[in-house]
Structure formats: structure tokens, C-alpha cells
Amino acid sequence: MTAGASRHYTFIFTAFVLMQIFNMICCRKVHDEWNIFDGIFTNPMFIILWIVIICGQCLITTFGGYVFRVNLAGLDGPQWGICFLTGLTTFVVNAILKALPDWIAPCMGEDRVFNANYPKYATKLASEEDAAQEENDDEKK
Secondary structure (H helix, E strand, O other), X not given: OOOEOOHHHHHHXXXXXXXXXXXXXXXXXXXXXXXXXXXXXXXXXXXXXXHHHHHHHHHHHHHOOOOOOOEOOOOOHHHHHHHHHHHHHHHHHHHHHHHOOXXXXXXXXHHHHHOOOOHHHHHHHHHHHHHHHHHHHHHHO
């Protein structure tokens, strides 16, 4: 009888999933806001879901065995620690990306309207709203 998947693959799988879980926190603030933890407790459903996902990943890795094709012995303490530290690198990458200026990223297609902190997009929205208002005014006459 084999021990299922190798510990190496189980470690990689767990580290990847933990990076995704920690990235959920980073994704809460989308406009380059630095304090990603601001208001995190205002949505209890987010916290509950986040904890359930972490607990689920721990259970899958520890007891998933053949069903999830992870190592039957799971991971040991140091491996769990390294997985969590690997997951926490998401915060470092998030901070580095927020520190980079927007002009570094290439513009593709419709993304050009988001250049220079969105003024073109705001102008475009305002002109569309004005046009829609004029159409409404014309229809009422």
C-alpha cells in the first residue's frame, strides 16, 4: 500500500491554496489602498467564510488521503509552518505591486481609459451621463 501522493505535491498544493486564501484579504481593497485590513470586521460573513476555507484546507490536507490525492500522512508541523509563511508572501507581493507606478503596466484594449488615476474614465462617464440626460430631456419635450 502506498502513502498516496508525495508529500512534495501535498506541500505545493497546500502552499498554493493558502496563497489564494491570503490573497482574498489583499483583494478587498482594489484602488491601491495600503491598509488592506481596514474594515475587515465590518463583514462577518467574509471572516466566517475565510476561516471555514482555512479549516477546510487543513482538513483536506490532513485527512483527504485518496479522495483528494494528497499524502495519507498529511503534512508535519514544520511543513505547515513553511506553507503558511509561503502564503503570507502574498502580502509582500501585494505591497510591492502597490508601490509600483501605474505607467509600468502596459495598457491593453479598453484599459487605456484607466490611465493617469482614472480622469479620462471619469470624464467619459460624465459625458455619457450628460448624453443620457439630454436624451431624456429630448424625449420629454
